[in-house]
Amino acid sequence: MVVFAQFTFDTDRLVLNKDQQVVPLRPKVGQLLHFLLARPHQVVTREALLDALWQHGEFRDTALTQSMAELRQALGDDAQQPKFIRTIPQQGYQWVCPLVQPQRNRHRALFLALLSAIILAGGVVFGHISQPVSKPVTEQVILPALTILPLTNDTGVAANAWWGYALNSALTTRLQSDYQLIPAAQLIKGQNSKQIELILSRQQQRYVLTVSTAQQQRKIVVEQLDMGFEEVAEQVIAALMLLPDGQSSAVMQSDLIASQDYYRGLQALDEQGNKLARAYFEAALIQHPQHLAAQLELARIAWQQGELGQARRFFADMDLTAAEPAIQVRYHLYLAEFNKALGHYEQAQLAVQQGLNLAQRHQLLEQLATAYQLQADLSWLSQQWEAYSKALNSADVLIGSHTLGYRDAQRAFYLANPPAAGPEAKRLLDLSRSQQVLQRTVRIYRQSPQRNLLARTLFAYGQNYLVPVTESEPSLLEALEIASDLGDDYLRKQILTYLGFYYIQLHQGEKALAYLVQADPDPQFVPQYELHWLLRGMAIMDGALNRDGAPGLTTAIKTFEELLGWEKVSTITAAHANLMLGWSLIKQGELARAEEYVMRAQGVYQQLGLVDTLSYARYTRMYIHLQRGEARRALALLPVPEQASHLELLYGAAAAWLVQDHVLSEQLSEQLAIRPNSEALLNQLTGIRAAPKPSFDLASVMLDKPYSVYCQSSWAL
Incomplete structure (x- = not known):
């Protein structure tokens, strides 16, 4: 017998008691507790536990993790602030609660006193044995036969089978006085025994216990597989009406x-x-x-x-x-x-x-x-990239485990x-x-x-x-x-x-707008509402950018300006709206205003570390400089060629050619050529270089516009 805190543990029978009440333990969990108690204050490695208690099986590591969680739950222990079992990172576990030696002499005295009382109460006196009193023969009650079949575990997690054993034990304890319980292994074919079938499955992150007999079936939702076996057993008994009327309360029936x-x-x-x-x-x-x-x-x-x-x-x-x-x-x-x-x-x-x-x-x-x-999703939305990476990897590791x-x-x-x-x-x-x-x-x-x-x-x-x-x-x-x-x-x-968004990528602005109008967002849902109006402006803009003189461009500009004027618009959505305004104004030939809006967007993208969208703003500014004949200013915005996007390489190669830096132009062209989906862009460079002399006007006509490759939709869908 081992005593610690308010617990006693019978090491022979692997029975744990708390304040004289039995705490149910699976046999393997009892063995785990015994192993730790035999090594108090020692660091016990996971490998030692696996070798001692789980020599075989595909899910050994999972079984140990599950059993340790069950043991902590049985003890009321917290892994973060342990009173009994401490986790030693990268090493194993340590039993930290002091053990109390049982007072054997006192127990022996109590035992002898109790024995004497029993002897005296039974009529046994030194030197005299009383005559037995005959009792009337009572008629033997024949109890109905009942078999509780082993639980079928359909959760996909082998370790959850332990819960079935515990529930079976709780049902047996509750029903043994009202039924002749016949184990499934001893059931003879054709024997007249009522059978209870138990199936554990999962739905919507809950466990669903399907309980059935030949006549009926019920579903019981179990929020978590904890130690509340007796409560679930009572629900099973009430659901299948296994006890006489009156033994299941009206409250239990209502709950059912x-x-x-x-x-x-x-x-x-x-x-x-x-x-x-x-x-x-x-x-x-x-x-x-x-x-x-x-x-x-x-x-x-x-x-x-x-x-x-x-x-x-x-x-x-x-x-x-x-x-x-x-x-x-x-x-x-x-x-x-x-x-x-x-x-x-x-x-x-x-x-x-x-x-x-x-x-x-x-x-x-x-x-x-x-x-x-x-x-992870919240970190993404608030542009906390390191936190996003950590959270999503944690979810992925849990699933892969x-x-x-x-x-x-x-x-x-x-x-x-x-x-x-x-x-x-x-x-x-x-x-x-x-x-x-x-x-x-x-x-x-x-x-x-x-x-x-x-x-x-x-x-x-x-x-x-x-x-x-x-x-x-x-x-x-x-x-x-x-x-x-x-x-x-x-x-x-x-x-x-x-x-x-999908049809905008396909350059089907009218189709995109038709679906967006149906959405009719509620402004109380700020992220959905602002995204809706950003996309709505883009859908209108998309059609206008692909047709010269389209009146829709004015409507698109107004939509973006109204979105920027909304007091609840987020920083990132405002940056996107500024970029869209820049593209719309380039189409209208208002290059100064366009650059002002694009630079605002660029500042936000740079601050938030948005690499891809930052390149959108950067190559848009490069294009504005090319339109003005400012090739060297365009080249000044060019990042390292290996990190440049398709359009940055295209505009950079064109700008280098226009200032007659043919070596740089060829280097950038070669870098572009090794990128996928670059053939159309290389053809544009070939056309520019074929001119008798460098021409900004020709470059303006031949080069793809910055807005034509949003999401690579013009040339790499």
Whole structure:
């Protein structure tokens, strides 16, 4: 027997007690505790633990991580501020709690006293044995036979099987006085025994326990796989009505009905969208007004449907004091999503950090991966590139570690991280891998009723730059059709906005404008609203730039000026609007004003370290100098040739030729020639060099305009 803090641990039976109450432990977790207790204050390496307790198996490392998390949870320990088990980085673990030696003599005396009391109470006196009292024979009660089948683990994580063993044990303890429990291994074919089947799966980052007999089936949503086996066992018993009437309280039955509605709501989120899901969550609250999980989903649906006031009330009215850690984490992440949609990035960062800390403390790995991805998205939007890189890599490492259901987690990762709408190269995504994963995901969801997830997958697939137009366009249009059918207004507006950007890249401004008009954004959602009006101006500008004298150019300029005058416009969107204004004014021949706007954009891009968009501003200024006949000033803006963009090399080679620096012109041409999709640009240089003498007028006519290659759409789509 080992004693520490308020615990005692029987090393023979591997039984842990806290204040004389048994703390359930899986056998392997008990062995882990025994191993650590035998080596107090020693640093025990992971390799030593694996060699001692997990000699074989594909998921040895994952099993150790899971078992250590279970042991800490059983002890109420915090990995960040440990009282029992300290993690030694790059080394292993150390048991730090002092051990107390049991007082053996005192225990022996208590035992003898107790034995004497039993002997006396039983009528045993020194030198005399009382006669046994005969008892009437009672009729033996024949209990119905029941078999609890081993849990089927469909979560994709082998380590989750431990929870099934613990639940089976809790059900056995609860039902053993009312049933003759027959283990599955001893069940004889044809034997009349009621069987309970248990299947654990995942949905919307929750665990769903499907419990069924031959006559009925129920779904129980389990927010997290913690030590609350007895509570889940009671829900199983109530759901399948395994005990006589009256043993399941009216409150339990009401909770059960609410749980069924909550599950149907989660299912509807995947299959039918927000409208039907909302009805189920509201029904759950009628049965159980304090159902926090249903309140959270209603808060999220409310803001996505544009009901911001109601969403704020839902978030404000939730009392998380006694909520499960998984609910608390989800609350913070949903609140972060809400603030992100409003453009309140600082509040969103604060909320996501709170959720991330809780997820780490309670080893909620799926929610931890989600928190990292949301943190990455917020860092991207606020141009914090180092933080973005760190967060996205953390999410990727978690998924690659196989501690989650690998294929499900991989799908979720690429659904949550489509390529950014724009050319910036800081997006740390493997686009080839994303394309492959999303192709498989589309096939999976086409064969399932999960239409909402199919729409989101098609949307993400259509945003991948490696997907050819013949596939990306129909994917985006199908995603829009499904989102519209499901009444998912927020997703529908996201797709409409992206379609505007997509068709601008194809130089189909009128088509882009048609989709953008349908989006009709709410100005309270600042990021979506400002992006909408930026794209709307670009769609109008696109048509005007490709047709001489088009009246739409004036409308485009007015749209950009109004956007710049909006008090809520962000710094980065204002920079983009300044660049667009510069391009529009170049088309009108107002070079001085154009340069003024482009220089404003360039300053912001330089400050934020936006390399790609910085080159847009730089080559636009080079073009303005060439238009003015200022070739040397154009060359002064040229970066190192190896780091220059296509147009910077083109304008630089032309400027060098015009000042008769033929060596530099050839060097820049050679650098351009090794770039993909450069043939059309090299032909322009050939035409300029074929003139009898250097001509600025010829260069102005032959060279591609800076706006003609936005997103490389003129020559490298």
